[in-house]
Amino acid sequence: MSLFFQVLASGSKGNAILVCSSRTQVLFDAGLSGRELSRRLEKTPLNGHRLDGLVLSHEHQDHTRGAGVISRRFDLPVYLTRGTLENLAPPVGQLAHAHIFQTGASFLIGDLAIHPFAVSHDACEPSGFVIQQGNMRMAICTDLGVATQLVKTRLQGCRALVLESNHDVGRLMEGPYPWHLKQRIRSRHGHLSNDDTIALLRELHHEGLRSILLAHLSEVNNHPELVRKSVQELQHCEEWADVRFEIGRQDAVSPGIEVD
Numbered sequence: 001m002s003l004f005f006q007v008l009a010s011g012s013k014g015n016a017i018l019v020c021s022s023r024t025q026v027l028f029d030a031g032l033s034g035r036e037l038s039r040r041l042e043k044t045p046l047n048g049h050r051l052d053g054l055v056l057s058h059e060h061q062d063h064t065r066g067a068g069v070i071s072r073r074f075d076l077p078v079y080l081t082r083g084t085l086e087n088l089a090p091p092v093g094q095l096a097h098a099h100i101f102q103t104g105a106s107f108l109i110g111d112l113a114i115h116p117f118a119v120s121h122d123a124c125e126p127s128g129f130v131i132q133q134g135n136m137r138m139a140i141c142t143d144l145g146v147a148t149q150l151v152k153t154r155l156q157g158c159r160a161l162v163l164e165s166n167h168d169v170g171r172l173m174e175g176p177y178p179w180h181l182k183q184r185i186r187s188r189h190g191h192l193s194n195d196d197t198i199a200l201l202r203e204l205h206h207e208g209l210r211s212i213l214l215a216h217l218s219e220v221n222n223h224p225e226l227v228r229k230s231v232q233e234l235q236h237c238e239e240w241a242d243v244r245f246e247i248g249r250q251d252a253v254s255p256g257i258e259v260d
């Protein structure tokens with residue numbers, strides 16, 4: 001038994017992550033145009049096999065832009081909170097089938113168990129997800145201003161993590177964004193900084209942790225080199241030597257990661 005995941009796009013211009021078991025294929029977020037999502041899906045092992053579902057984390061357009069198009073094109077069930085459904089931007093259009101979930105209540109898509117949990121972000125009812133097959137667990141958690149105790153508890157014991165590392169605090173504060181936007185990003189309802197993420201990872205380390213993909217990097221307020229540097233600091237500790245790190249990209253599909 002194993003899980004496989006591949007980040008199709010990651011960043012403030014669009015997010016989508018494919019998660020598969022040998023039987024089930026689920027897309028988490030659809031923040032690219034329908035055409036671009038299809039193009040990037042062709043670069044994954046999905047290879048024309050059917051998607052079994054689309055799960056949305058929250059209503060922001062960088063997570064939902066193509067949701068209506070691909071749900072109608074593939075006649076795909078879309079799993080989302082009521083808050084997300086009621087706040088989808090009009091251009092998303094109709095979803096083929098909407099399945100409402102509640103954070104804290106697990107549901108199944110094929111042989112994948114999805115455990116959604118609440119995160120703190122400036123959206124109506126945003127979620128992170130633990131995805132489980134058998135005793136194998138991975139998590140996707142982006143778009144959160146603070147790692148609450150609930151988030152830490154949910155992320156514990158996962159073999160793979162897709163975790164936000166949005167901005168470098170110095171770059172953000174010295175950068176071109178207006179003051180109110182800087183405040184929003186830094187707030188409890190904004191995004192995790194590189195430092196926040198490294199601190200969280202230190203708390204989450206355990207022997208079974210194998211892979212980490214750092215995601216949702218700001219193109220303006222961050223740079224992959226800065227993220228790599230903070231990861232290298234972490235890797236000075238021997239306990240991190242066996243953990244694989246990747247950085248999600250906005251403009252291209254990231255390497256696929258087998259979780260076993």
Ligand SMILES: [Zn+2]
Nearest residue numbers: 012060062143
């Ligand atoms: Zn986002």
Ligand SMILES: [Zn+2]
Nearest residue numbers: 058060121143
């Ligand atoms: Zn967001």
